[in-house]
Amino acid sequence: MKKMLVTGSGGLIGSEVVSFFAEQGWEIHGIDNNMRADFFGPQGDTRWNQQRLKETYPNFHHHEIDIRDRQMVLECVKQLKPEAIVHTAAQPSHDLAASRPFDDFDVNAVGTLNLLEANRRTNPEIPFAHLSTNKVYGDAPNELKLNELETRWDYADPEYYNGIKEDFRIDRSKHSLFGASKVAGDIMVQEYGRYFNMPSCCLRGGCLTGPSHSGVELHGFLSYLIKCNVEGKKYNIFGYKGKQVRDNIHSYDVTRFIDVFLKAPRVAEVYNLGGGRGNSISILESFKMIESISGKKMISEYVDKNREGDHICYISDLSKMRAHYPGWNISKNLQTIFEEIYAAWEKRAAQK
Numbered sequence: 001m002k003k004m005l006v007t008g009s010g011g012l013i014g015s016e017v018v019s020f021f022a023e024q025g026w027e028i029h030g031i032d033n034n035m036r037a038d039f040f041g042p043q044g045d046t047r048w049n050q051q052r053l054k055e056t057y058p059n060f061h062h063h064e065i066d067i068r069d070r071q072m073v074l075e076c077v078k079q080l081k082p083e084a085i086v087h088t089a090a091q092p093s094h095d096l097a098a099s100r101p102f103d104d105f106d107v108n109a110v111g112t113l114n115l116l117e118a119n120r121r122t123n124p125e126i127p128f129a130h131l132s133t134n135k136v137y138g139d140a141p142n143e144l145k146l147n148e149l150e151t152r153w154d155y156a157d158p159e160y161y162n163g164i165k166e167d168f169r170i171d172r173s174k175h176s177l178f179g180a181s182k183v184a185g186d187i188m189v190q191e192y193g194r195y196f197n198m199p200s201c202c203l204r205g206g207c208l209t210g211p212s213h214s215g216v217e218l219h220g221f222l223s224y225l226i227k228c229n230v231e232g233k234k235y236n237i238f239g240y241k242g243k244q245v246r247d248n249i250h251s252y253d254v255t256r257f258i259d260v261f262l263k264a265p266r267v268a269e270v271y272n273l274g275g276g277r278g279n280s281i282s283i284l285e286s287f288k289m290i291e292s293i294s295g296k297k298m299i300s301e302y303v304d305k306n307r308e309g310d311h312i313c314y315i316s317d318l319s320k321m322r323a324h325y326p327g328w329n330i331s332k333n334l335q336t337i338f339e340e341i342y343a344a345w346e347k348r349a350a351q352k
Contacts, residue, residue, distance in 0.1 A: 001059070005082040007031045007067055007115065008089030009060075010046035012213040012220075013131055015053060016251035017086050017258060022057040029080055031065045031073075031089065035107070039096055040216045049212055067111035077118035084262050087115055088131045090182070093219040094307055097178035105181045112185035116192045124198045127265035129258050132186040132202040134272065134316065137164065138173030139309050146313055152243045152282035153313040162277060163247070163315035166204070166270045176309035186270075193268030201261055203254070206274025206316045209337060210251035211344035222248055222286065223341055225298075229290045230345040234299045239306025242283040245313040247275040250332035250340075260325040269324070274316025279334050289334065293342050 004021055008014035009030025022028050030053070036044040053060050065072050067089050077085075090108055091097065097104035112130065119128055141164055145156035155161060170183060186202045193200035207221055215223025217236070228235040254273060281289070287298040306312075322329060332340075 001025060001027045002084075003027045003029065003080060003082045004084045004086065005029050005031065005077065005080060007087045009053070009062070010034060010050040011036065011088060012210055012251050013208055013254055014086075014088040015049045015212050016210065016255045017088065018053050018057065018060055020252070020255045020259065022059050026059070028057065028060045029063060029082065030060060031063050031067065031076065033064055033066045035066070035091075036214065039091060039093065040219070044214055044216050046214055049214070067114060068106045070114045073114040074118045074121070077115070077122050081122055082126065084127050084129075085115065085119055086129045086258055087112060090131065091178065094135070094176040094178045094309060097176060097181065098308070101177050104177055105184070108178070108181035109184035109188070113188055116188060120192060120196055120198065124196055127199040127262050128189065128192075129261055130185065130189045130200065130202050132189075132204045133179070133182045134164070134204050134206050134274065134311070134314055135175060135179035135309065136170045136183045136186050136204060137168050138170065138175035138179055139311065140169055140173035141314055142312050144313075148243065151284045152245050153240065154245070155313060155315075162319065163274070163317035164272060165317045166272055166320055174309045179309055190268045190270065197267060199265035199267055201266065201269040201271060203257070203271055203273040204316075205249070205254070206272070206314060207246040207248045208251060208254055209248050209341065211340045212251065213341070221246060222337070225283070225286055226290050226338065226341045227345050229294055229296055229298055230342065230349055232296070232299065234301055237283055237300055237302045238310070239304065240312050242302065244311065245280050245282045245315065247277070247280040247315045248334065248337055249273065249275040249279060249330065250337050253330055253332055256331065257321065257325070257328050260328050264325070266324070271321050272316040272318070273321065274318070275330060275334075276318045277315050279330060279337070280315045281334060289338050290342065293338055
């Protein structure tokens with residue numbers, strides 16, 4: 001039985017990875033210390049997801065480890081000797097990073113380094129997939145010329161119709177401290193790949209989403225928006241007239257890409273991993289879609305100040321991913337994503 005190490009195994013992507021590969025017969029070892037509850041309070045707690053995985057998959061084994069603890073990470077990887085590492089653990093919030101910069105950097109940058117070095121010392125030939133973020137580009141995408149449409153912003157230059165490519169610059173822009181710490185981890189993954197010839201990739205995620213997401217206001221745009229609709233809570237729109245655009249990708253499609261990468265790994269690759277134009281949507285458009293599903297009006301308030309380093313319009317160009325791995329493509333469209341997240345929040349609400 002092949003063995004995989006998954007960090008952040010109680011989170012959105014981590015739990016999807018656990019489920020996907022456990023069902024394929026892998027022995028899965030998950031590292032998670034539920035730090036989301038520390039970051040975001042009870043609403044960010046992921047223990048429910050961890051428990052679900054333990055009850056569902058006998059080949060899943062939980063390890064209560066903080067990836068900032070270098071010695072524990074080194075020892076864990078040395079003992080397990082996994083045949084693949086999928087690193088999804090992170091501090092994911094712009095806003096929180098500004099108030100807790102040491103925690104943010106230690107998790108996103110130092111934690112990534114700890115795992116890379118543990119992997120290099122134990123088995124540098126195995127593939128290492130790292131969940132990075134499109135925030136490594138900072139607010140440079142906001143410099144692109146945009147057209148203001150009725151319900152969204154969109155790129156004015158036809159060159160960017162399909163979105164942002166991987167050669168877009170990552171410096172000389174404002175990132176937020178979160179974006180900067182993720183840049184550090186992203187570059188370190190690439191460097192370990194090139195310097196030590198380790199199979200590795202950085203997946204620069206757009207809006208990663210799905211029914212297992214514990215969305216909160218500071219992180220998890222779509223999950224949190226739908227949660228507000230289900231619970232009848234007010235949703236704050238931060239700037240840009242609510243026309244800011246995100247491309248959403250289901251956690252299942254993220255995991256499917258990780259699967260094809262692990263089967264044919266490359267060294268130090270970078271991919272913009274999002275929903276592409278087909279799964280792009282603005283906040284105003286999201287309101288209409290969830291209202292059509294739930295039959296409930298969104299309650300919202302406009303805050304005339306955007307978040308620092310936030311993107312006005314961001315769409316991932318998926319052409320490189322499709323060229324390198326032609327067997328992969330988006331399988332879950334926006335309607336499906338909305339319906340699944342809505343059903344998940346309805347179920348959780350009924351269980352309270």
